[in-house]
Amino acid sequence: MRLSAGKSAAVAAAILLVQAGAYYTVAAKQVIPRVGPWIEFPTTLGYWTASDEVPVDDAVLAELKPDDYLNRDYAAPDRRGLNFFIGYFNSRRDGRAPHSPEWCLPGAGWESLSSTVIHIDVPGVGSVPANEYIVQKSDQRSMVIYWYYQGQKPIASEVGAQLYAIPDMMLHGRTDTSLVRIITPIVGNDTEGAKNAAFDFARAAVPLIQDHIR
Numbered sequence: 001m002r003l004s005a006g007k008s009a010a011v012a013a014a015i016l017l018v019q020a021g022a023y024y025t026v027a028a029k030q031v032i033p034r035v036g037p038w039i040e041f042p043t044t045l046g047y048w049t050a051s052d053e054v055p056v057d058d059a060v061l062a063e064l065k066p067d068d069y070l071n072r073d074y075a076a077p078d079r080r081g082l083n084f085f086i087g088y089f090n091s092r093r094d095g096r097a098p099h100s101p102e103w104c105l106p107g108a109g110w111e112s113l114s115s116t117v118i119h120i121d122v123p124g125v126g127s128v129p130a131n132e133y134i135v136q137k138s139d140q141r142s143m144v145i146y147w148y149y150q151g152q153k154p155i156a157s158e159v160g161a162q163l164y165a166i167p168d169m170m171l172h173g174r175t176d177t178s179l180v181r182i183i184t185p186i187v188g189n190d191t192e193g194a195k196n197a198a199f200d201f202a203r204a205a206v207p208l209i210q211d212h213i214r
Helices: 005-025 058-064 101-107 158-172 191-212
Strands: 048-053 068-075 081-089 111-122 126-137 140-150 153-155 177-185
Touching (some): 081 191, 101 140, 111 191, 126 153, 140 158
Antiparallel strands (some): 068 081, 081 177
16 A cells, blocks of 8 residues: 555654664664766666766755766667666765655656556566656656665665665665666557566666666
8 A cells, every 4th residue: 555645754754763763873883885886887778778868957966965876868779768867875874865756756847647566577686666657747648667775675665765774774784775767758648668668678777776786
């Protein structure tokens, strides 16, 4: 069952209070992983090829405060395109964390049409939990697939990522977190085609993402 935005915010606030207590009372040495620059992420994934590096507005970066990010367009041979974004935060201890697309996109004028939790089967990795979020602005519709990494663990829920950060810190000393987001246009009424494209890209990207954040 998915929580409403109001309930999610209340739960997230409660978890943040617990986290704050844990972060500053648990005698755990913080480990900042050595993660390479995301701009070095491969420009070819299967048959997907990078087509553009998309700059993020300074005001948006000032609000998000990631330690690093990647915002890149990829294209397939059939000319279908998508946007791939990763926001990486090397620690939660200073209060920074990814913002859910379900909070950010409506603020940018996109109307939410549907949202559901899904699972992407990735060969050699297993099932990756994620969110399928369909939005519309004017006559444009887009398929948004996104999930989080808390350390090395993929998690669909923002609240779940916050919860997992506490044992991850106690056991490994790391609280780094990432948001992975894929957006592809829905052409006409071909929702399934957009979903298949996003899933195909995700299957190619997941093993490389997980190698990058080890």
